[in-house]
Amino acid sequence: MQAQTTNAELLSIGALEIRLREGLLLAEGRPVTLSVREFDLLVALARNAGSIVSRQDLYRLAWGRTLRGGDRSCDVYVHKLRAKLDEALPGVAFIHTHVGFGYRLDPAPSHPFHNADTAR
Amino acid sequence: MQAQTTNAELLSIGALEIRLREGLLLAEGRPVTLSVREFDLLVALARNAGSIVSRQDLYRLAWGRTLRGGDRSCDVYVHKLRAKLDEALPGVAFIHTHVGFGYRLDPAPSHPFHNADTAR
DNA sequence: CTCGTCGTTCACTTCCCTTTCACAGCGGCT
DNA sequence: AGCCGCTGTGAAAGGGAAGTGAACGACGAG
Numbered sequence: 593m594q595a596q597t598t599n600a601e602l603l604s605i606g607a608l609e610i611r612l613r614e615g616l617l618l619a620e621g622r623p624v625t626l627s628v629r630e631f632d633l634l635v636a637l638a639r640n641a642g643s644i645v646s647r648q649d650l651y652r653l654a655w656g657r658t659l660r661g662g663d664r665s666c667d668v669y670v671h672k673l674r675a676k677l678d679e680a681l682p683g684v685a686f687i688h689t690h691v692g693f694g695y696r697l698d699p700a701p702s703h704p705f706h707n708a709d710t711a712r
Numbered sequence: 713m714q715a716q717t718t719n720a721e722l723l724s725i726g727a728l729e730i731r732l733r734e735g736l737l738l739a740e741g742r743p744v745t746l747s748v749r750e751f752d753l754l755v756a757l758a759r760n761a762g763s764i765v766s767r768q769d770l771y772r773l774a775w776g777r778t779l780r781g782g783d784r785s786c787d788v789y790v791h792k793l794r795a796k797l798d799e800a801l802p803g804v805a806f807i808h809t810h811v812g813f814g815y816r817l818d819p820a821p822s823h824p825f826h827n828a829d830t831a832r
Numbered sequence: 833c834t835c836g837t838c839g840t841t842c843a844c845t846t847c848c849c850t851t852t853c854a855c856a857g858c859g860g861c862t
Numbered sequence: 863a864g865c866c867g868c869t870g871t872g873a874a875a876g877g878g879a880a881g882t883g884a885a886c887g888a889c890g891a892g
Contacts, residue, residue: 692748
């Protein structure tokens, strides 16, 4: 269910390859530049891929301390991470928001249908 | 008749899998996005699957307070939940109405007959 | 010193959730 | 038929949660 064994040195999520030792992310083989926080956040999500992770848990996993009330850094970094992932792999939604619960990492096509540019 | 032990971490109703800790619902393995209220309502129904649960009890279980007379929020959320479940698993009726008594969760094929494409 | 990156926080916007209202449909009862 | 209670359903309103751009200070490289 997880992406890999907990202490593996490699996590694979869809077209993403996370090399833990090196702190390196590959998207379809192409390297993606992430900051330390961004990388830690991605790892925290990837280790629980398919499951919803609360902000509390995310913060504890990626930052190593407890989330204080009103702290939005989690959201900000999810945004940064999304931007980089979307740039690396447009059309694939990786991070899904579950309002009131948290975030979930899971590769899925962005907006398959419902597009229809029947123009107007 | 229940879906599982009361304090299990997982409830299974037909093709539905409810992950209590995460607040996540899976329909045939596919994640379904629910709001907090919708999820709590589903859990309340699922914990009593097969039995009729009164609005009073449903409200107390899902909202945590007592239902005031004239409050329709219960009905409204049953409707929302039905919509999402039907979208996730068309052709399966999960929530059944028992007029004057309450609602009952129980997976069943919806309207096996009643073919009706008499056109028009 | 100067520049650029990073992490954090703030302010503002946008979207979603919840509640409530209003009306329609359906039985049952008189 | 007409009345009435119960449920289904769409939509408006308000509040709260998440998205987003930018400022600020810290830090390391050059």
